[in-house]
Amino acid sequence: MFRRSIYKSPADLRAMVAAGRATAGALAEARRRVVPGATGLELDAAAERAIVAAGGRSNFKLVPGYRHTLCVSVNDDIVHGIPGDRPFRAGDLVSVDGGADVGGWNGDSAFSLVIPDPARPEIVAAREELSRVTEAALWHGIATLARASHLNEVGAAIEEYVTGEGDYGILTDYVGHGIGRQMHEEPPVFNYRVDRKGPAVKPGLVVAIEPMLVAGAVDTFVRDDDWTVTTADGADAAHWEHSVAVHAGGIWVLTAEDGGAAGLAPFGIVPAPIA
Numbered sequence: 001m002f003r004r005s006i007y008k009s010p011a012d013l014r015a016m017v018a019a020g021r022a023t024a025g026a027l028a029e030a031r032r033r034v035v036p037g038a039t040g041l042e043l044d045a046a047a048e049r050a051i052v053a054a055g056g057r058s059n060f061k062l063v064p065g066y067r068h069t070l071c072v073s074v075n076d077d078i079v080h081g082i083p084g085d086r087p088f089r090a091g092d093l094v095s096v097d098g099g100a101d102v103g104g105w106n107g108d109s110a111f112s113l114v115i116p117d118p119a120r121p122e123i124v125a126a127r128e129e130l131s132r133v134t135e136a137a138l139w140h141g142i143a144t145l146a147r148a149s150h151l152n153e154v155g156a157a158i159e160e161y162v163t164g165e166g167d168y169g170i171l172t173d174y175v176g177h178g179i180g181r182q183m184h185e186e187p188p189v190f191n192y193r194v195d196r197k198g199p200a201v202k203p204g205l206v207v208a209i210e211p212m213l214v215a216g217a218v219d220t221f222v223r224d225d226d227w228t229v230t231t232a233d234g235a236d237a238a239h240w241e242h243s244v245a246v247h248a249g250g251i252w253v254l255t256a257e258d259g260g261a262a263g264l265a266p267f268g269i270v271p272a273p274i275a
């Protein structure tokens, strides 16, 4: 039986650009709305409008049993939170994950954001630091991908970076993934060191890198809603994700509006648009 290659053709990579852009636009709309009093459902509706306006459809809605465009996970919820009508409060750590399908190709991206709360500066500072380290871990992973010979160098770099930043846990119950015709494809993209090299990094590899960090233990459980993944000890969690393409000209972060230029600049890497 022929097994489809994990490596996309140059034409496939060009086709994925629109899905990445639509995903970036939808998450930008959601991000603007992470303010006190707003709800996950409002973010969800705004993201949905942006994806449709970009000519796509929500790929989260294509997941059997899931009815929303985004996942919105607050504080100790890590991923897969269902957008609800509970208003966000000052000090909340809000993680938003979403993706677009455009022309049968997928994008997938996530960010975390802390709502300011002058009354609780210590909690806000701790949550902002958790999110900052998670985002930086993502960019360390992407920068490593740009120079790696094998995919699992990414996880090793993420682990090394996170370990040096303090006492954070890297989730192991959930990992990143290949992305293309399906939102979730082979290969797995680990956020930690594993004892095998993984596939070769070469043109046509497209992966969603998505570190999930916790301020406590890495044990998780799924809430009674059958979706929301939560820390067992109630500690805070953050989640950042981008879909990234390796192509003949270099690397391009499909779900960043600048292709990853700002995030990769500290590493001396200039992303190359997919020609």
Ligand code: MG
Binding pocket: 097, 098, 099, 108, 109, 110, 210, 241
């Ligand atoms: Mg995602």
Ligand code: MG
Binding pocket: 108, 109, 176, 177, 208, 210, 241
């Ligand atoms: Mg993903």
